[in-house]
Amino acid sequence: MSRTDLLKGYVIHQRPMSDSRKILDIFTAQAGRVTGVVRISKKSPALILFQPYLFSWLGKQEFKTFTGYESEAIPFALKAEQLYCGFYLNELLQRLLPALDESTELFAAYEMALAILANQQPPEPHLRRFELVLLRHLGYEYSFIHEGFNPTPLQANGLYHFNPQQGFVPITTQSFDSPNKSGLEYSGADILAYHRGESSPAVLHLLKRVCRHAIAARLGREPLRSRELFRRD
Amino acid sequence: MLSPLIDQLIAALRVLPGVGPKSAQRMALHLLERNRAGGEHLAKSLLSACAQVKRCDLCRTLTEQPRCYICASEKRDGTLLCVVENPMDVVAVEQSGTFRGKYFVLLGRLSPMDGIGPGELGLDLLMERLRAEPIGELIVATNPTMEGEATAFYIAERAKQLNVTVSRIAHGVPIGGELEFIDGGTLAHALACRREI
Ligand SMILES: [Zn+2]
Numbered sequence: 001m002s003r004t005d006l007l008k009g010y011v012i013h014q015r016p017m018s019d020s021r022k023i024l025d026i027f028t029a030q031a032g033r034v035t036g037v038v039r040i041s042k043k044s045p046a047l048i049l050f051q052p053y054l055f056s057w058l059g060k061q062e063f064k065t066f067t068g069y070e071s072e073a074i075p076f077a078l079k080a081e082q083l084y085c086g087f088y089l090n091e092l093l094q095r096l097l098p099a100l101d102e103s104t105e106l107f108a109a110y111e112m113a114l115a116i117l118a119n120q121q122p123p124e125p126h127l128r129r130f131e132l133v134l135l136r137h138l139g140y141e142y143s144f145i146h147e148g149f150n151p152t153p154l155q156a157n158g159l160y161h162f163n164p165q166q167g168f169v170p171i172t173t174q175s176f177d178s179p180n181k182s183g184l185e186y187s188g189a190d191i192l193a194y195h196r197g198e199s200s201p202a203v204l205h206l207l208k209r210v211c212r213h214a215i216a217a218r219l220g221r222e223p224l225r226s227r228e229l230f231r232r233d
Numbered sequence: 234m235l236s237p238l239i240d241q242l243i244a245a246l247r248v249l250p251g252v253g254p255k256s257a258q259r260m261a262l263h264l265l266e267r268n269r270a271g272g273e274h275l276a277k278s279l280l281s282a283c284a285q286v287k288r289c290d291l292c293r294t295l296t297e298q299p300r301c302y303i304c305a306s307e308k309r310d311g312t313l314l315c316v317v318e319n320p321m322d323v324v325a326v327e328q329s330g331t332f333r334g335k336y337f338v339l340l341g342r343l344s345p346m347d348g349i350g351p352g353e354l355g356l357d358l359l360m361e362r363l364r365a366e367p368i369g370e371l372i373v374a375t376n377p378t379m380e381g382e383a384t385a386f387y388i389a390e391r392a393k394q395l396n397v398t399v400s401r402i403a404h405g406v407p408i409g410g411e412l413e414f415i416d417g418g419t420l421a422h423a424l425a426c427r428r429e430i
Contacts, residue, residue, distance in 0.1 A: 013346050019250045045416060048377040074417040075379075077425075083383040087345050126390055225345035229387065 006054040008072055009035065010088040022047075024066060025094055026055060029107035033097045034066030041087045050074035050086055050114055062099055083119040085127060086231040089113060092134060092228045096218055109133040122161040124204050140214060142167040144195040158188035162210050164217035167168070184209055239265070269323045291362070293338040293355055303327075303335055310334045312369040314358070316388060318342050318376060326374065334372070337362070342375055342384040351387065359388070363395045370398045377404040377422075 009026035017023050017037060024037050024047070036057060038047075049052070052072040058065045064103070078086045089110060097103065109130045116126045146153055148166030159166040162184065168191060190206045234240060239261060246257040264272035278374055288294065291299040296302070303323075313334025317323055323336050339354040351357075362368065371392050377382035389399040404417055405423030415423075 015347065046378065048418060071416060071418070074421050078379065079324070079382070079420070080386045083379060083386065087383065091346050108325060225348060225350060228350045229343065229345065229383070 005030070006055055006056055006115040007031065008052055009034065010052060011049055012093050014047055024049050025051075027090075027093050027097070027103075027107065027110065029104045030102060032106075033099050033101040034064060035062070035099060036066050038069070040171060045071075048075050049090065050078055050118075076114040076118040078117050079120075081230070082112075082120065082123065084115065084226060085117055085123055087226040087229065088224065089127075089130060091224050092131070092215070095217075095222075095224070096134060096138060101139060106130075106133050106137050124208070128204070128207045128211055131215060135211070135214050139219075140164070142210070142214070144168075144191050152204040154165075154188045154191055156163070156189040156192055160186045160188060160191065162186060162213055164214045184213070186210070191194060237382065267341045268422045283316070292323075293340060293358070294336060294337045300387075308333075312367055313372065314370070315372045315374055317374050318384075322374065329379050333426050339375070339384065342378070343387060354384070356388065356391070360391060360395070362394055363397050368397055370400060372400050372402065374402045 007026070007028045007030060008228045009028035011024055012023040012027050012033070015021050016143065020039055021037050022040050023035065024038050025033055028034055034055075034057070036059065047069070051074065052070045054072050055066050058067055076086075083123075093110070097106075109126075113123065113126045113130045117123050132142075142148070144154075147160075148163060148169055153170060154160065155170075161171055163169050168186065168207045171185060186206055186209075190202050193200065194203045194207060242261045242265075243254070243257045246252055246260050249255065264275070271281050277407055280295075287297065287298040289296045289304055290299050291304040292301060294301050294303075298305070303426070310333045313332075314337055315326060315332060315334055316339065317326065318339050319343060320338055323338060326336075328331050337355075337359050339356075340350050342353070342366045343349060344356065363371070373385040373388055373426070375384045385401055388400075392399045403426060405419060405426060406412065412420065
Protein backbone atom coordinates (compact mmCIF):
# COMPACT_ATOMS: atom_id res chain seq x y z
CA MET A 1 0.00 0.00 0.00
CA SER A 2 1.46 3.33 -0.88
CA ARG A 3 0.41 6.35 1.11
CA THR A 4 -1.34 8.08 -1.74
CA ASP A 5 -3.70 5.21 -2.60
CA LEU A 6 -7.29 5.40 -1.56
CA LEU A 7 -8.23 2.09 -0.02
CA LYS A 8 -11.52 0.58 -1.05
CA GLY A 9 -12.91 -1.31 1.90
CA TYR A 10 -15.83 -2.42 4.02
CA VAL A 11 -16.12 -1.71 7.71
CA ILE A 12 -16.18 -5.06 9.48
CA HIS A 13 -16.12 -3.70 13.02
CA GLN A 14 -16.16 -0.31 14.72
CA ARG A 15 -15.87 0.61 18.36
CA PRO A 16 -15.70 3.97 20.11
CA MET A 17 -12.31 5.08 21.39
CA SER A 18 -13.41 8.46 22.74
CA ASP A 19 -16.32 10.71 21.87
CA SER A 20 -14.50 12.03 18.82
CA ARG A 21 -12.68 8.91 17.68
CA LYS A 22 -13.48 5.38 16.62
CA ILE A 23 -11.34 2.35 16.02
CA LEU A 24 -12.19 0.73 12.70
CA ASP A 25 -11.36 -2.62 11.25
CA ILE A 26 -11.84 -2.52 7.53
CA PHE A 27 -11.54 -5.27 4.94
CA THR A 28 -9.76 -4.36 1.72
CA ALA A 29 -8.50 -6.21 -1.33
CA GLN A 30 -5.06 -4.58 -1.34
CA ALA A 31 -4.23 -5.06 2.31
CA GLY A 32 -6.70 -7.49 3.84
CA ARG A 33 -7.72 -6.38 7.30
CA VAL A 34 -6.60 -2.87 8.19
CA THR A 35 -7.09 -1.43 11.67
CA GLY A 36 -6.88 2.21 12.56
CA VAL A 37 -8.45 5.22 14.15
CA VAL A 38 -10.82 7.65 12.51
CA ARG A 39 -11.98 11.02 13.79
CA ILE A 40 -15.73 11.42 13.91
CA SER A 41 -18.07 14.27 14.60
CA LYS A 42 -21.83 14.64 14.86
CA LYS A 43 -21.76 15.83 11.27
CA SER A 44 -19.70 13.03 9.79
CA PRO A 45 -21.85 10.43 8.04
CA ALA A 46 -22.27 7.19 9.99
CA LEU A 47 -20.18 4.27 8.75
CA ILE A 48 -22.53 1.55 7.60
CA LEU A 49 -21.66 -2.14 7.40
CA PHE A 50 -21.78 -3.79 3.96
CA GLN A 51 -21.19 -0.47 2.22
CA PRO A 52 -18.03 0.07 0.17
CA TYR A 53 -16.03 3.17 1.13
CA LEU A 54 -12.86 4.78 -0.11
CA PHE A 55 -10.56 5.49 2.81
CA SER A 56 -7.62 7.85 2.88
CA TRP A 57 -5.07 6.87 5.45
CA LEU A 58 -1.66 7.52 7.02
CA GLY A 59 0.79 5.53 9.06
CA LYS A 60 3.77 3.22 8.72
CA GLN A 61 2.87 1.02 11.66
CA GLU A 62 0.23 -1.68 11.63
CA PHE A 63 -2.22 0.68 13.37
CA LYS A 64 -3.24 3.34 10.82
CA THR A 65 -4.93 6.69 10.94
CA PHE A 66 -7.85 7.00 8.55
CA THR A 67 -7.88 10.64 7.50
CA GLY A 68 -11.16 10.51 5.64
CA TYR A 69 -13.72 8.34 3.91
CA GLU A 70 -16.45 8.59 1.36
CA SER A 71 -18.96 6.06 0.16
CA GLU A 72 -18.06 4.38 -3.10
CA ALA A 73 -21.50 2.88 -3.75
CA ILE A 74 -24.71 2.30 -1.85
CA PRO A 75 -24.69 -0.52 0.72
CA PHE A 76 -25.69 -4.06 -0.08
CA ALA A 77 -29.24 -3.94 1.24
CA LEU A 78 -29.21 -7.01 3.45
CA LYS A 79 -32.44 -7.76 5.25
CA ALA A 80 -33.71 -10.14 7.84
CA GLU A 81 -31.60 -13.30 8.22
CA GLN A 82 -29.22 -12.16 5.51
CA LEU A 83 -28.02 -9.57 8.00
CA TYR A 84 -27.06 -12.37 10.36
CA CYS A 85 -25.13 -14.01 7.50
CA GLY A 86 -23.37 -10.70 6.86
CA PHE A 87 -22.41 -10.40 10.54
CA TYR A 88 -21.11 -13.96 10.34
CA LEU A 89 -18.84 -13.12 7.39
CA ASN A 90 -17.54 -10.05 9.21
CA GLU A 91 -16.89 -11.97 12.39
CA LEU A 92 -14.94 -14.62 10.46
CA LEU A 93 -12.77 -11.91 8.89
CA GLN A 94 -12.28 -10.16 12.20
CA ARG A 95 -11.29 -13.34 13.98
CA LEU A 96 -9.22 -15.12 11.36
CA LEU A 97 -7.79 -12.74 8.79
CA PRO A 98 -4.26 -11.57 9.48
CA ALA A 99 -3.65 -7.81 9.29
CA LEU A 100 -2.17 -6.17 6.20
CA ASP A 101 -2.12 -9.15 3.90
CA GLU A 102 -3.26 -8.83 0.28
CA SER A 103 -6.62 -10.60 -0.14
CA THR A 104 -7.89 -10.00 -3.66
CA GLU A 105 -9.58 -13.36 -4.10
CA LEU A 106 -11.14 -13.32 -0.64
CA PHE A 107 -12.38 -9.77 -1.19
CA ALA A 108 -14.08 -10.85 -4.42
CA ALA A 109 -15.68 -13.80 -2.59
CA TYR A 110 -16.91 -11.42 0.13
CA GLU A 111 -18.49 -9.03 -2.35
CA MET A 112 -20.03 -11.94 -4.24
CA ALA A 113 -21.53 -13.32 -1.03
CA LEU A 114 -22.94 -9.89 -0.10
CA ALA A 115 -24.44 -9.49 -3.57
CA ILE A 116 -26.10 -12.91 -3.35
CA LEU A 117 -27.42 -12.10 0.13
CA ALA A 118 -28.79 -8.74 -1.03
CA ASN A 119 -30.53 -10.46 -3.95
CA GLN A 120 -32.15 -12.88 -1.54
CA GLN A 121 -30.82 -15.87 -3.47
CA PRO A 122 -30.03 -19.04 -1.51
CA PRO A 123 -26.81 -18.01 0.26
CA GLU A 124 -25.46 -21.42 1.31
CA PRO A 125 -23.23 -22.22 -1.71
CA HIS A 126 -21.70 -18.74 -1.60
CA LEU A 127 -21.15 -18.75 2.15
CA ARG A 128 -19.33 -22.07 1.75
CA ARG A 129 -17.32 -20.69 -1.15
CA PHE A 130 -16.32 -17.74 1.00
CA GLU A 131 -15.31 -20.05 3.84
CA LEU A 132 -13.23 -22.25 1.53
CA VAL A 133 -11.47 -19.22 0.02
CA LEU A 134 -10.81 -17.91 3.54
CA LEU A 135 -9.38 -21.28 4.61
CA ARG A 136 -7.19 -21.40 1.52
CA HIS A 137 -6.05 -17.86 2.27
CA LEU A 138 -5.05 -19.08 5.73
CA GLY A 139 -3.07 -21.93 4.18
CA TYR A 140 -5.60 -24.75 4.36
CA GLU A 141 -6.62 -26.14 1.03
CA TYR A 142 -8.46 -29.44 1.02
CA SER A 143 -8.66 -31.95 -1.79
CA PHE A 144 -12.09 -33.35 -2.62
CA ILE A 145 -10.66 -36.01 -4.91
CA HIS A 146 -7.61 -37.34 -3.05
CA GLU A 147 -6.98 -38.33 0.52
CA GLY A 148 -5.32 -35.68 2.64
CA PHE A 149 -1.49 -35.57 2.26
CA ASN A 150 -1.77 -38.61 0.02
CA PRO A 151 -2.23 -39.20 -3.72
CA THR A 152 -4.69 -42.03 -3.14
CA PRO A 153 -7.97 -41.17 -4.88
CA LEU A 154 -11.09 -41.05 -2.74
CA GLN A 155 -13.45 -43.98 -3.33
CA ALA A 156 -17.14 -43.43 -3.98
CA ASN A 157 -17.98 -46.36 -1.69
CA GLY A 158 -15.45 -45.30 0.98
CA LEU A 159 -16.15 -43.63 4.32
CA TYR A 160 -13.96 -40.80 5.52
CA HIS A 161 -13.18 -38.62 8.50
CA PHE A 162 -12.33 -35.01 8.01
CA ASN A 163 -9.14 -33.82 9.61
CA PRO A 164 -8.83 -30.01 9.61
CA GLN A 165 -5.05 -30.25 9.17
CA GLN A 166 -5.06 -32.73 6.30
CA GLY A 167 -8.43 -33.16 4.71
CA PHE A 168 -10.25 -36.46 4.22
CA VAL A 169 -8.77 -39.60 5.73
CA PRO A 170 -10.27 -43.04 5.24
CA ILE A 171 -11.97 -44.57 8.26
CA THR A 172 -10.96 -48.09 7.24
CA THR A 173 -7.23 -47.49 7.82
CA GLN A 174 -5.85 -47.14 11.31
CA SER A 175 -7.22 -43.94 12.81
CA PHE A 176 -5.83 -44.60 16.28
CA ASP A 177 -3.47 -41.65 16.19
CA SER A 178 -6.10 -39.24 14.90
CA PRO A 179 -9.30 -40.21 16.68
CA ASN A 180 -12.33 -38.68 15.05
CA LYS A 181 -13.29 -36.14 17.67
CA SER A 182 -16.21 -34.76 15.72
CA GLY A 183 -17.83 -38.17 15.37
CA LEU A 184 -18.69 -37.32 11.79
CA GLU A 185 -18.41 -39.57 8.80
CA TYR A 186 -18.43 -38.52 5.20
CA SER A 187 -19.36 -40.64 2.23
CA GLY A 188 -16.86 -40.76 -0.61
CA ALA A 189 -19.72 -40.42 -3.08
CA ASP A 190 -20.79 -37.04 -1.59
CA ILE A 191 -17.22 -35.73 -1.48
CA LEU A 192 -16.66 -36.68 -5.12
CA ALA A 193 -20.03 -35.20 -6.08
CA TYR A 194 -18.84 -31.86 -4.72
CA HIS A 195 -15.64 -32.23 -6.69
CA ARG A 196 -17.73 -32.68 -9.85
CA GLY A 197 -19.47 -29.41 -9.09
CA GLU A 198 -22.79 -30.77 -7.88
CA SER A 199 -24.74 -28.82 -5.28
CA SER A 200 -27.38 -31.25 -4.07
CA PRO A 201 -28.65 -30.92 -0.48
CA ALA A 202 -26.34 -33.81 0.52
CA VAL A 203 -23.32 -32.05 -0.97
CA LEU A 204 -24.20 -28.72 0.67
CA HIS A 205 -24.68 -30.48 3.98
CA LEU A 206 -21.29 -32.18 3.65
CA LEU A 207 -19.64 -28.90 2.79
CA LYS A 208 -21.26 -27.14 5.72
CA ARG A 209 -19.95 -29.76 8.17
CA VAL A 210 -16.48 -29.70 6.63
CA CYS A 211 -16.24 -25.91 6.70
CA ARG A 212 -17.59 -25.70 10.23
CA HIS A 213 -15.07 -28.28 11.42
CA ALA A 214 -12.14 -26.62 9.62
CA ILE A 215 -13.10 -23.15 10.86
CA ALA A 216 -13.65 -24.35 14.42
CA ALA A 217 -10.09 -25.68 14.39
CA ARG A 218 -8.81 -22.22 13.44
CA LEU A 219 -10.99 -20.35 15.92
CA GLY A 220 -9.91 -22.17 19.04
CA ARG A 221 -12.10 -22.02 22.11
CA GLU A 222 -13.92 -18.75 21.68
CA PRO A 223 -17.10 -19.50 19.69
CA LEU A 224 -18.50 -17.22 16.99
CA ARG A 225 -21.09 -14.94 18.59
CA SER A 226 -22.99 -14.31 15.35
CA ARG A 227 -24.10 -17.97 15.29
CA GLU A 228 -26.37 -17.24 18.28
CA LEU A 229 -28.63 -15.18 16.05
CA PHE A 230 -29.59 -18.17 13.93
CA ARG A 231 -30.71 -20.15 16.94
CA ARG A 232 -34.43 -20.89 17.18
CA ASP A 233 -35.98 -20.86 20.58
CA MET B 234 -0.44 22.13 38.15
CA LEU B 235 -2.46 24.26 40.58
CA SER B 236 -2.87 21.94 43.54
CA PRO B 237 -3.59 18.23 43.92
CA LEU B 238 -7.28 18.80 44.72
CA ILE B 239 -7.85 21.17 41.80
CA ASP B 240 -6.00 18.85 39.45
CA GLN B 241 -8.13 15.99 40.67
CA LEU B 242 -11.29 17.99 39.97
CA ILE B 243 -10.08 18.88 36.47
CA ALA B 244 -9.28 15.26 35.73
CA ALA B 245 -12.69 14.19 37.10
CA LEU B 246 -14.59 16.67 34.90
CA ARG B 247 -13.04 15.09 31.84
CA VAL B 248 -15.31 12.05 32.14
CA LEU B 249 -18.01 14.24 30.59
CA PRO B 250 -18.46 13.81 26.83
CA GLY B 251 -16.86 16.55 24.76
CA VAL B 252 -14.87 17.97 27.69
CA GLY B 253 -11.17 18.30 26.95
CA PRO B 254 -8.39 19.51 29.28
CA LYS B 255 -8.97 23.22 28.55
CA SER B 256 -12.70 23.19 29.17
CA ALA B 257 -12.27 21.00 32.26
CA GLN B 258 -9.87 23.60 33.67
CA ARG B 259 -12.28 26.42 32.89
CA MET B 260 -15.16 24.58 34.55
CA ALA B 261 -13.16 23.77 37.67
CA LEU B 262 -11.93 27.33 38.14
CA HIS B 263 -15.36 28.73 37.45
CA LEU B 264 -16.94 26.59 40.15
CA LEU B 265 -14.22 27.35 42.69
CA GLU B 266 -13.97 31.07 42.04
CA ARG B 267 -17.48 32.11 41.10
CA ASN B 268 -20.01 29.50 42.11
CA ARG B 269 -19.15 27.33 45.09
CA ALA B 270 -22.79 26.86 46.02
CA GLY B 271 -23.49 25.66 42.49
CA GLY B 272 -20.51 23.33 42.74
CA GLU B 273 -21.75 21.83 45.98
CA HIS B 274 -25.22 21.40 44.56
CA LEU B 275 -23.69 19.66 41.51
CA ALA B 276 -21.67 17.33 43.75
CA LYS B 277 -24.70 16.40 45.86
CA SER B 278 -26.92 15.88 42.82
CA LEU B 279 -24.29 13.64 41.23
CA LEU B 280 -23.89 11.60 44.38
CA SER B 281 -27.58 11.02 44.96
CA ALA B 282 -28.30 10.32 41.28
CA CYS B 283 -25.46 7.82 41.05
CA ALA B 284 -26.56 6.14 44.27
CA GLN B 285 -30.27 5.97 43.54
CA VAL B 286 -30.96 5.95 39.80
CA LYS B 287 -31.45 2.42 38.56
CA ARG B 288 -33.38 0.86 35.74
CA CYS B 289 -37.16 0.72 35.45
CA ASP B 290 -38.37 -2.83 36.14
CA LEU B 291 -40.65 -2.74 33.13
CA CYS B 292 -38.93 -0.75 30.40
CA ARG B 293 -35.28 -0.59 31.56
CA THR B 294 -35.00 3.17 31.19
CA LEU B 295 -33.27 5.18 33.92
CA THR B 296 -35.28 6.03 37.03
CA GLU B 297 -34.97 5.94 40.82
CA GLN B 298 -38.51 4.54 41.13
CA PRO B 299 -39.19 0.83 40.65
CA ARG B 300 -41.22 2.00 37.63
CA CYS B 301 -40.53 5.08 35.55
CA TYR B 302 -43.25 7.75 35.27
CA ILE B 303 -44.22 6.59 31.78
CA CYS B 304 -44.71 2.96 32.78
CA ALA B 305 -46.58 4.06 35.89
CA SER B 306 -48.84 6.49 34.04
CA GLU B 307 -52.51 5.57 33.59
CA LYS B 308 -52.84 8.06 30.76
CA ARG B 309 -50.45 6.23 28.45
CA ASP B 310 -51.77 3.66 25.99
CA GLY B 311 -50.64 0.29 27.28
CA THR B 312 -51.49 -1.51 24.02
CA LEU B 313 -48.74 0.34 22.15
CA LEU B 314 -45.10 -0.41 22.93
CA CYS B 315 -42.15 1.38 21.31
CA VAL B 316 -38.77 -0.38 21.38
CA VAL B 317 -35.72 1.89 21.36
CA GLU B 318 -31.98 1.37 21.77
CA ASN B 319 -31.24 3.87 24.54
CA PRO B 320 -32.82 6.08 27.23
CA MET B 321 -31.79 9.06 25.05
CA ASP B 322 -34.07 7.70 22.34
CA VAL B 323 -37.00 7.71 24.81
CA VAL B 324 -36.31 11.40 25.40
CA ALA B 325 -36.16 12.03 21.63
CA VAL B 326 -39.47 10.27 20.95
CA GLU B 327 -41.09 12.01 23.92
CA GLN B 328 -39.97 15.38 22.59
CA SER B 329 -41.72 14.65 19.31
CA GLY B 330 -44.88 14.85 21.40
CA THR B 331 -46.76 12.41 19.20
CA PHE B 332 -46.39 9.09 20.94
CA ARG B 333 -48.86 8.12 23.66
CA GLY B 334 -47.82 4.53 24.26
CA LYS B 335 -45.13 3.01 26.46
CA TYR B 336 -41.50 2.00 25.87
CA PHE B 337 -39.00 -0.77 26.09
CA VAL B 338 -35.32 0.16 26.15
CA LEU B 339 -32.82 -2.40 24.83
CA LEU B 340 -29.70 -0.60 26.11
CA GLY B 341 -27.90 -1.42 22.89
CA ARG B 342 -28.44 -3.30 19.64
CA LEU B 343 -27.44 -6.74 18.40
CA SER B 344 -23.73 -6.67 17.70
CA PRO B 345 -22.26 -10.14 17.97
CA MET B 346 -18.65 -9.04 17.68
CA ASP B 347 -19.07 -6.77 20.69
CA GLY B 348 -20.59 -9.63 22.65
CA ILE B 349 -24.09 -8.11 22.51
CA GLY B 350 -26.57 -10.87 21.80
CA PRO B 351 -30.28 -11.31 22.54
CA GLY B 352 -29.59 -11.98 26.21
CA GLU B 353 -27.77 -8.69 26.74
CA LEU B 354 -30.71 -6.75 25.28
CA GLY B 355 -33.26 -8.06 27.76
CA LEU B 356 -35.33 -9.67 25.02
CA ASP B 357 -36.58 -12.33 27.42
CA LEU B 358 -38.11 -9.57 29.51
CA LEU B 359 -39.64 -8.00 26.40
CA MET B 360 -41.19 -11.30 25.29
CA GLU B 361 -42.51 -11.86 28.79
CA ARG B 362 -44.24 -8.47 28.62
CA LEU B 363 -45.74 -9.28 25.22
CA ARG B 364 -47.19 -12.45 26.71
CA ALA B 365 -48.45 -10.89 29.91
CA GLU B 366 -49.75 -7.51 28.77
CA PRO B 367 -52.47 -6.61 26.26
CA ILE B 368 -49.95 -5.16 23.82
CA GLY B 369 -51.45 -4.99 20.32
CA GLU B 370 -48.67 -3.24 18.44
CA LEU B 371 -44.94 -3.17 18.84
CA ILE B 372 -43.19 -0.24 17.14
CA VAL B 373 -39.52 -1.00 16.60
CA ALA B 374 -37.59 2.28 16.60
CA THR B 375 -34.02 0.98 16.60
CA ASN B 376 -31.55 3.07 14.57
CA PRO B 377 -31.39 2.61 10.80
CA THR B 378 -27.96 0.95 10.92
CA MET B 379 -27.40 -2.65 9.85
CA GLU B 380 -27.20 -3.61 13.53
CA GLY B 381 -30.43 -1.74 14.26
CA GLU B 382 -32.15 -3.49 11.34
CA ALA B 383 -30.96 -6.91 12.48
CA THR B 384 -32.25 -6.15 15.98
CA ALA B 385 -35.62 -5.09 14.56
CA PHE B 386 -35.88 -8.29 12.53
CA TYR B 387 -34.92 -10.48 15.47
CA ILE B 388 -37.56 -8.88 17.69
CA ALA B 389 -40.22 -8.87 14.95
CA GLU B 390 -39.80 -12.59 14.24
CA ARG B 391 -40.38 -13.48 17.87
CA ALA B 392 -43.16 -10.97 18.52
CA LYS B 393 -45.11 -12.20 15.49
CA GLN B 394 -45.13 -15.68 16.97
CA LEU B 395 -47.08 -14.14 19.85
CA ASN B 396 -49.56 -12.58 17.40
CA VAL B 397 -48.42 -9.05 18.10
CA THR B 398 -48.46 -6.62 15.15
CA VAL B 399 -44.95 -5.32 14.59
CA SER B 400 -44.15 -2.09 12.77
CA ARG B 401 -40.90 -0.32 11.98
CA ILE B 402 -40.49 3.46 12.01
CA ALA B 403 -40.03 4.90 8.52
CA HIS B 404 -36.69 6.35 7.50
CA GLY B 405 -35.68 8.35 4.49
CA VAL B 406 -35.47 11.94 3.38
CA PRO B 407 -35.52 14.31 6.37
CA ILE B 408 -38.06 17.12 6.43
CA GLY B 409 -36.40 20.23 5.03
CA GLY B 410 -33.70 18.08 3.39
CA GLU B 411 -32.65 18.46 -0.22
CA LEU B 412 -32.33 15.39 -2.37
CA GLU B 413 -28.97 16.34 -3.86
CA PHE B 414 -27.35 16.30 -0.43
CA ILE B 415 -28.76 13.00 0.73
CA ASP B 416 -26.54 9.94 0.60
CA GLY B 417 -27.33 7.21 -1.91
CA GLY B 418 -28.18 4.58 0.70
CA THR B 419 -30.83 6.77 2.36
CA LEU B 420 -32.29 7.77 -0.97
CA ALA B 421 -32.43 4.15 -2.17
CA HIS B 422 -34.25 3.25 1.02
CA ALA B 423 -36.65 6.19 0.68
CA LEU B 424 -37.45 5.13 -2.89
CA ALA B 425 -37.98 1.51 -1.91
CA CYS B 426 -40.38 2.59 0.85
CA ARG B 427 -42.29 5.15 -1.25
CA ARG B 428 -46.06 5.36 -0.82
CA GLU B 429 -48.97 6.41 -2.95
CA ILE B 430 -50.30 9.94 -2.49
ZN1 LIG C 1 -40.47 2.24 32.57
